[in-house]
Amino acid sequence: MEVGQMQRRLVDYTKSLFMEGFLDAQFLQLQQLQDESNPDFVVEVVSLFFDDSEKLLNDLTMALDQPNVDFKKVDAHVHQLKGSSSSIGAQRVKNACIAFRSFCEEQNIDATLRCLQQVKQEYYLVKNKLETMLRVKQQIVAAGGSIPMIELGF
């Protein structure tokens, strides 16, 4: 596929992510932060996000698996996940976390388990999307093209 085409695809794909709410304006900011002095910023942050989130999700799963669920700990984990997902702009994950927390406060085991599932799902979705996007970017760069700046009319 030629570069121009790839670029267009990238733009469309990214736009759709925003439209669908997977990503929000924060992600745009991250992209803007990337520049010559910081060329891999987005990739680094996204990778960090993946690692950290996986860990948090594991901890959450374990915590909720206990016979006596420690909601405080669960809440702390979710809070952290919420913080990091919002920092990166993963909007749907963040929203799922917010719902999660309210159930934590109620100490509702069933609901929290469901929320956990939902968060996981959102996370995997956004992870997938981001990875795809990054892959396309890499291809473009490898093909000698430049990454188009996304102009989103927010």
Added chain:
Amino acid sequence: MTMEEKLGGSNGEDGGRDRFPIGMRVLAVDDDPICLKVLENLLRKCQYHVTTTNQAITALKMLRENRNRYDLVISDVNMPDMDGFKLLELVGLEMDLPVIMLSAHSDTKLVMKGITHGACDYLLKPVRIEELKNIWQHVVRKKKPDSKDQINASNQDKSRGGTGETGPTSSSSDQKVSKKRKDQSEDEDEEGDDNGHEDPSTQKKPRVVWSVELHRKFVSAVNQLGLEKAVPKKILDLMNVDGLTRENVASHLQKYRLYLKRLSSVATQQANMVAALGSKDPSYLRMGSLDGFGDFRTLTGPGRISSASLSSYQPGGLFGRLNSSSALSLRGISSGVIQTGHSQTLNNPINGFGKIQPAVVPANQNQNGTLFQGIPTSINQLSQNKPTNHFGEFNRGNDPNAFGVATNFQDARVTVGGSSNTLPVSSGNPLLLQSNTQQTQHSGAFGNQPSSLGVTSLNQEPFDMNVRGSSNFLDHGRCSENWQSAVQLSSFPSNALSASETFSHEQLPSNNLQESISWTSSHLSSSPLDLSSSMANPANLEDSRGNISQVGLNNNVIQNIDCTTKQQWGDSRHDYNGNMNNSFSRGDSLVPASGPMMDQSNVISDKMNDVSLFSQFSGDSTYVVPHLDGEKSAFGTKSRSNDDFLFETKPQNGFNQNSFEPLENIMMSMIKSDQNNETPLMDGEFGFDAYSLGSCI
């Protein structure tokens, strides 16, 4: 001097300074790596110079190493190793840097908490770059009081695009700051002269570093004048420090008042509890609010210390902070030179402050206990001189450390005792809190410093006994270690201990001590002594023996304190004995110590209490030097020292509980001093299960 290095990031030339806020040095703290990374990059985008860390403790260390290296701190609220608010308080108190809180929570209560703890701003995650672009205003704002006109001038210059003049605020402040750092003479802030790029009128005064010494003077000046009447001009005159401007004093006074207020709110809670203590010094209460200190709640854990009281301390905010800081300081005072010497304040009815000489709290951090060591001495001092006042002084929350947390145990010289006894808490040896007042400095036993527990001051004589008693302990070998822990006890009581009884004047401040002690005890985390819990009682103890005993000598101590406090309230004097016992109960050594003490105490008449406080803080942390000072003086100094400590000590562990130990020591000592005779204060109320200090007797 060149500010190049200051500017960090920017091209170190003068131009950098001029381009403030460009090149502003920010320290970012957040345990979430993603947020931290994003924040770092956002800040870099704003052309600030950024340093990051994901640990609050590391951040504090970095800040302490070189205050002048940073202009602003941004910190997350929820962090695993330390509460963001605590960090906030500490930074504000010690380094007087603007701090911005960061959180994903937009809860109003949290925001309020941030403000009351002194945050300049509260940002919500995810942070936007627009918000970060304006954070430099806080730096400017902070510098304003020091040199209003200068800033204005500089601002005007800046606004006029005064490229010629280096950014006055940044550059001069930088300069000053750096200068300050260098001299760091406690008593004076240097007014670094700018590189000369501006005329003096527009130069920013260097930031005043409120060292322990300086703060102590401040506190004593305020006390002399009376808090109500304390006006910056007069304070400045009294302090008689070169280079200090009225503005510096004014802003510090403002902070101090806030701190006191915070303590008093905590104190009120405690006061209710303590009622008896009538602790007037909110500061003491604040002490209780060891917020800063690793949660005195933990102290109360043992349940002894009326956790309620302790918890109330929390609000103390300031105090809590102080506590923490003091606690930290206590701990940190590894250098342990707790100069309880502040005792001077002690002697003077430190009405205003428990000016607990911060000195007391040698940042023993290692010692953990050492803090108390230092403190105890101070407590002693407190107790000695002014029975009531001293405690009050402690309360002032000056430093919970002040309590003589002789943390220094090591070196702890907890020179407690303003009264002369300043029992230097020999860190090496168990802080022999030698009752300052008269007590003979048993310190001999203790080797290093005759930890003049001073505590006993109250009666002056018993103290010896107490001290002796303690010395016994010490001899028992506890000294070596126990001391550290034990000693703490004395420190606290500044409130309570204030020689609990001897102070007769309502040491209430001692209550604070107690409280503070309690916290310390909690902090002390170490042993179950939770004397601290007992300490909680101290609040009531007011004059009671400085329940300090418990304070915290890490737990061990606390217990002692409780014991003492308990008793103290009743009879304040007796308690000391009890305290002594209690404090000793610290576990191993304490108890034995108390035993002997007890006897002695009886003989001694109140003062001794402190000695027992030596509370063997076993260990780790604070050796609450039981400064039986009994007299508040001890506490007074201690409190001051606490303050100082807060300022100084870096909460190494973030609030090692140990630090509180010294306080506890103080408390203990305080308590002890009262009582020498007293039988075990610990009636077990304090929950000293382990130590039944009360039974110590």
